[in-house]
Amino acid sequence: MNEGPMVELKRFSINQMTVKQLSLPELTEACVRLGVPGVGLWREPVQAYGIEATAKLVRDAGLAVTTLCRGGFLTAVDPGRRAEALADNRSAIDEAAALGTDTLVLVSGGLPEGSRDLPGARERIADALGELAPYAAERGVRLAIEPLHPMFAADRCVVSTLDQALDLAERFPADQVGVAVDTYHIWWDDRAPAAVARAGARIFTFQLADWTTPLPAGVLNGRGQIGDGAVDMRAWRERVDTAGYTGPIEVELFNDELWARDGVELLTEVIGRYVQHAL
Amino acid sequence: MNEGPMVELKRFSINQMTVKQLSLPELTEACVRLGVPGVGLWREPVQAYGIEATAKLVRDAGLAVTTLCRGGFLTAVDPGRRAEALADNRSAIDEAAALGTDTLVLVSGGLPEGSRDLPGARERIADALGELAPYAAERGVRLAIEPLHPMFAADRCVVSTLDQALDLAERFPADQVGVAVDTYHIWWDDRAPAAVARAGARIFTFQLADWTTPLPAGVLNGRGQIGDGAVDMRAWRERVDTAGYTGPIEVELFNDELWARDGVELLTEVIGRYVQHAL
Numbered sequence: 001m002n003e004g005p006m007v008e009l010k011r012f013s014i015n016q017m018t019v020k021q022l023s024l025p026e027l028t029e030a031c032v033r034l035g036v037p038g039v040g041l042w043r044e045p046v047q048a049y050g051i052e053a054t055a056k057l058v059r060d061a062g063l064a065v066t067t068l069c070r071g072g073f074l075t076a077v078d079p080g081r082r083a084e085a086l087a088d089n090r091s092a093i094d095e096a097a098a099l100g101t102d103t104l105v106l107v108s109g110g111l112p113e114g115s116r117d118l119p120g121a122r123e124r125i126a127d128a129l130g131e132l133a134p135y136a137a138e139r140g141v142r143l144a145i146e147p148l149h150p151m152f153a154a155d156r157c158v159v160s161t162l163d164q165a166l167d168l169a170e171r172f173p174a175d176q177v178g179v180a181v182d183t184y185h186i187w188w189d190d191r192a193p194a195a196v197a198r199a200g201a202r203i204f205t206f207q208l209a210d211w212t213t214p215l216p217a218g219v220l221n222g223r224g225q226i227g228d229g230a231v232d233m234r235a236w237r238e239r240v241d242t243a244g245y246t247g248p249i250e251v252e253l254f255n256d257e258l259w260a261r262d263g264v265e266l267l268t269e270v271i272g273r274y275v276q277h278a279l
Numbered sequence: 280m281n282e283g284p285m286v287e288l289k290r291f292s293i294n295q296m297t298v299k300q301l302s303l304p305e306l307t308e309a310c311v312r313l314g315v316p317g318v319g320l321w322r323e324p325v326q327a328y329g330i331e332a333t334a335k336l337v338r339d340a341g342l343a344v345t346t347l348c349r350g351g352f353l354t355a356v357d358p359g360r361r362a363e364a365l366a367d368n369r370s371a372i373d374e375a376a377a378l379g380t381d382t383l384v385l386v387s388g389g390l391p392e393g394s395r396d397l398p399g400a401r402e403r404i405a406d407a408l409g410e411l412a413p414y415a416a417e418r419g420v421r422l423a424i425e426p427l428h429p430m431f432a433a434d435r436c437v438v439s440t441l442d443q444a445l446d447l448a449e450r451f452p453a454d455q456v457g458v459a460v461d462t463y464h465i466w467w468d469d470r471a472p473a474a475v476a477r478a479g480a481r482i483f484t485f486q487l488a489d490w491t492t493p494l495p496a497g498v499l500n501g502r503g504q505i506g507d508g509a510v511d512m513r514a515w516r517e518r519v520d521t522a523g524y525t526g527p528i529e530v531e532l533f534n535d536e537l538w539a540r541d542g543v544e545l546l547t548e549v550i551g552r553y554v555q556h557a558l
Binding site for chain 2: 111116117118119122149150151153154155158160161164187188189190211213214215216217218219229230231232235
């Protein structure tokens with residue numbers, strides 16, 4: 001039986017999507033064997049496996065669920081769609097609570113069809129948070145607004161910088177709504193280091209992927225292996241630490257080349273890269 | 280004989296790359312026939328046709344050369360490469376002067392191989408500008424730092440926002456170093472409207488392309504047809520006008536679907552879209 005995580009891995013968490021080729025049982029078994037203490041989970045595979053079944057699986061394995069991805073998609077104008085989105089987010093909050101995680105990551109949503117109104121979309125996110133934050137807080141779940149890279153601004157997330165995310169989060173109690181700091185999305189931003197300091201206790205999760213080029217078509221699946229690209233991982237880890245963040249460090253890669261590999265072998269490589277580049 | 284540009288087109292300029300399927304003679308002939316008063320040119324096709332030959336062609340056609348793309352690539356660390364880049368930029372400045380344009384657009388350069396130092400790269404751009412700005416000014420050429428979309432930060436341009444571009448430009452006389460405002464690169468940035476106001480007389484060129492998804496592999500050739508995407512063109516045109524910009528408005532599209540079409544037919548569509556969405 002594993003004696004417990006190696007000291008270097010005590011903050012490490014593997015996001016499920018990094019090794020999506022592994023089933024939940026395979027993932028948890030590998031984590032236990034390799035000394036990985038935490039996993040970041042995604043709603044769809046967890047729903048497919050079963051919420052309670054997943055909760056039991058990770059609990060029995062002694063793993064922490066560091067985040068649940070994702071809520072969000074809060075920019076609809078149409079009242080019916082807005083109501084659906086809010087209901088879906090309440091479900092996501094319930095799932096997070098059932099899984100024993102205190103952090104639901106929000107991908108806030110892109111421009112509605114035919115709209116070019118970015119500020120309006122951002123305000124609708126704030127409106128939605130006004131309803132969701134108390135609901136989440138009652139269930140011990142915090143909402144982490146994740147700024148996504150500006151290349152996703154139209155179709156996925158109108159929140160493109162850490163400053164914009166904080167402009168929204170700071171309208172709510174600091175223990176209810178915070179931010180997800182993800183190196184892939186913010187590494188280029190000269191204002192992001194100061195925004196990390198500004199975020200302080202509102203940093204609810206810290207996620208890593210490296211920036212590698214060329215980007216693939218659709219730009220979703222270009223999140224590169226730690227150490228392969230332009231991001232100074234250690235510098236960002238030091239910044240969040242200096243800001244007071246003591247929480248988990250999740251590696252979240254989306255990458256067709258990596259997904260084609262053996263999942264456990266990939267996980268061991270991720271661990272090695274994390275130790276080499278982020279600690 | 281064409282009586283002169285239609286009033287609506289008096290600020291319109293067609294960037295050569297939009298209709299790269301047209302040769303320079305075809306392009307100038309179409310511009311004259313359609314009443315397009317200006318063209319934005321690129322170094323390589325102009326060099327291929329001949330600098331003096333191009334200058335004569337556009338002069339005889341009565342066309343303004345609104346910009347020359349591009350100088351830049353100023354982030355090298357190696358002294359030999361730095362010297363080569365400066366020499367190449369001086370050539371670009373000479374070409375701009377020979378073509379009769381007062382504006383050389385700078386794509387400042389990405390991270391050198393193996394480097395993760397964004398601030399260092401930006402400082403090397405400033406150093407290079409210190410040498411190039413006077414050289415350009417002596418020849419009647421202004422340098423326009425173009426912030427590129429953050430998705431190009433690693434491999435093409437470490438200057439990713441209009442604010443960053445102004446932080447560099449403002450170190451130099453306002454009639455020597457300014458910025459290129461390009462909707463494709465900055466439309467997502469909530470700080471860009473204020474940055475346009477900040478730029479004021481340092482706006483040396485205003486270029487349009489629309490943001491459409493999905494992005495193609497390599498993300499270079501996704502610049503969409505005016506009106507097809509997420510950008511409120513008129514709002515941006517009004518912002519630069521309010522900032523005091525009275526110069527040309529260049530449409531610069533890179534798009535495999537558009538490039539596959541008849542070049543003159545495409546140009547007429549671009550003109551129509553410009554009138555419909557930007558004026």
